Amino acid sequence: MRILLLFLLLSAVLGGSLAQKFVYMSLKKSWTEAQMYCRHKYTDLATITHMTEQTKVASFTEGNVKVWIGLYRVNNVSPWIWSDQSDFLFHHWAVNKPDIHEPLQTCVSTNDYGWVDKFCTEELSFVCYSAAVKKTQVLRVEVESHENVNDPEVKKNVLEKIQQALEGNVTLSWRNQSDGNVFQKKQQNKDSQHTCH
Structure with a gap:
């Protein structure tokens, strides 16, 4: 029966997996404008949590060309934080960075050589991320x-x-x-x- x-x-x-997808934007914007753009069109400016993600974001740059990522700090004595409020556990600073002699450089860009702290008003291309659903x-x-x-x-x-x-x-x-x-x-x-x- x-x-x-x-x-x-x-x-x-x-x-796909729940890993984030990075999107390169060739537009030139200040860090704050780039953040607003990414939050409107995607999820946020790129958050980098390990070397594989750093390599992926750096692949959008050529040599010394820098792009904004989502790392910043409120002032020169506050801790570094990600724009999406993720924990800051991984870093890939370039040699002699962050620059302790320029306290107003509170936003971070990256390229093939690592992360560089810069003035947030500088206009650069940027990388957004889109979280998988x-x-x-x-x-x-x-x-x-x-x-x-x-x-x-x-x-x-x-x-x-x-x-x-x-x-x-x-x-x-x-x-x-x-x-x-x-x-x-x-x-x-x-x-x-x-x-x-």
Whole structure:
């Protein structure tokens, strides 16, 4: 006898990983104008949290050409902070930077050689970032099986088959019901073979 079962499938993460996407803007703007532009069109000025991101942002520059990034400080004695308020845990200062002899240089640009503190009113090209969006979709699917579909190995195999049929960078996971199972028996209407959902 075949048993008709229902299950819920959760979490399709669409559109790639959650890493940020950097966008180079050739427009020349002050740091504050660049920040406003990035916040309006994207997420914010670039926040750099590790060397891979630094390399990516620096790839937009040629040699000594500098671009604004989202690092700044309110004055020469305040700590460096990112425009999006991310923690300042990584740095890649150029030689002899930041410049302790120029206290009014409170905004940061970067190039192939590292980060340089500059006057915020200087007009430079800049790099924005756009945060990836996590999209969650819940699917309700019916399956017929002679096996115990709540068995971990069976659930794994079913999930792999569905994953193979999907395109793009999608991550799937099961949603457990309150009883701990993924699959639930479908209630059959005794008066009819047809059921409504």
